[in-house]
Amino acid sequence: MAEQPGDTRFDPARLAAEATEVRKRILTTIGAAKMGHVGGDLSVTDILVTLFFGVLNVDPARPEMPDRDRFVLSKGHCAAALYTVLARRGFFAEDELASFMQPLSRLNGHPNRRKVPGVEANTGPLGHGLPIAVGTAVGAQVTGASYRSFCIVGDGELQEGSNWEAAMFAGHRGLGNLTLVADRNGLQQGARVADTNDLSPLGDKFAAFGWEVRDIDGHDHAALLDALSRPGEGRPVFVLARTVKGKGVSFMEDGVEWHHGVPTPAQIDAALKELSR
């Protein structure tokens, strides 16, 4: 994957090719670990790939550089997708993905900033990431830093009230340096979001809190590049990324059973063949 150091601006076609490789690796990683959240990993893959290969100002050689863009994966159960993207972006060796969730591996089932370079915040319990990203954005306001802050939440996760405390405050502060992406796959652990505690109309809710809303296909790399590259003008940006849980594997797509279902070796083979076509 890696081009020249520092040249991370892939075009949409190359982002799509990278996303396919990431999906394959997620499947083999979860297959080996026999644990994971494959459905959400596959729905968020294109967003993560676009961010890490096309948008974020980060340097794997200097993961703590002060002016790096801040990225918080609030849906921490999709750590496998984040780890895969971090590894392929050069934050650690790709071989290490084989240790995912094994005893004493630093690749826990949820991200840990104290162990894994490139992870900005420890997440897992839902509703924690956005307040932290709001804090990094306010911190840039206070210190005059020019970096941007990004956060990805799952749509089901938006049922947690802490998100709305943070959304209200980000709108109030006019945080143009903050971009929130909702991985809107419409499914939560047990059922459809719409059948559990419906969030619709999701974009209108953020607009009412003073956010600029960009409603896009979350698997369209050109649309993602455009929505994620442009900061807000005096307003935080909410990217409503419409996605499909289990995206790319026909028998997993839009199936609630794949929230943390583990594919069999035969299913992994079939999925890899489908992705290789």
Add this chain to the structure above:
Amino acid sequence: MSDKGVAAGLHDCRKAFAETLAEMARGDARIVAVCNDSVGSSNLKAFQQEFPDRLINVGIAEQNMVGVAAGLANAGLVPFVCCASPFLTGRAMEQVKVDAAYNGYHIVLCGMSPGMAYGELGPTHHSIEDLAWMRAIHDLTVLVPADPFQTREAVRQAASAEGPVFMRIGRFAVPAVSDEAAGFAIGRADELRGGSDVTIVATGTLVSRALEAADRLAEDGISARVLNVSSLAPIDAEALVRAARETRGIVTAEEGVPHGGLGGAVAEIVAQAHPTRMKILGVTAFAPTGDTAFLLDHFGLNAAGIEAAARQLAA
């Protein structure tokens, strides 16, 4: 509420807190205050006037408040989060555990008006569980300064500490109890009175009452050692084990539940190192209506109550 002016010889630790925070902020641009619509109750008005851009008021939203503080720490700032203790510790407990402690961010969480400071407002506003809750979280320093000197030192040392710190900042007026020459050290218990018959271990508001109790016991020839434990985590295990070994029993006194806070901490240590008899004094029920002084008396958290418990152990 029991905020009817501070009597002669008594001090409001919030004043020492606010003055020291501003003094630290003047010398260190990284220091910011974060609050939840509590500029007044946290005594932050002067800070806000002097550093308007460094006072971040998130409104009435405690979970977001602690998460935002984590983000500010990530951005290289040193946030002092000021919020009424019951809501900082209770409403945002998972954020304290995950966003502050598990992340290892240097955040100073200031639990204002702890214990039964908001006496008449009732048990919803009594922060009697905070020490038990906060003490249960790994990597979190837990401080309970007992007077203005300790408050100033706690703020200074917390500002340059590593990792997250929780400190209780009392509203109920207290006398000065510290030996200033001995200083203040995180992790150290201060022996305020030597004694060989019984030990009284107290924290916060109860320290001056423990000293009073020791005076009364001395009149009857009972020699009571008094330890001020202003650092619950890390805690001075050595001083506590020595007290267990050298005196006939330990009374603990705190403005909080008798399970899990100071009493629990002392019991865990001596039970494993040198078992001794103990009396754990605390707030034993959701309180009836009354001001702070009335409630401390109601639960026996006064010189008479401590004295009675100590007599039983010294016998």
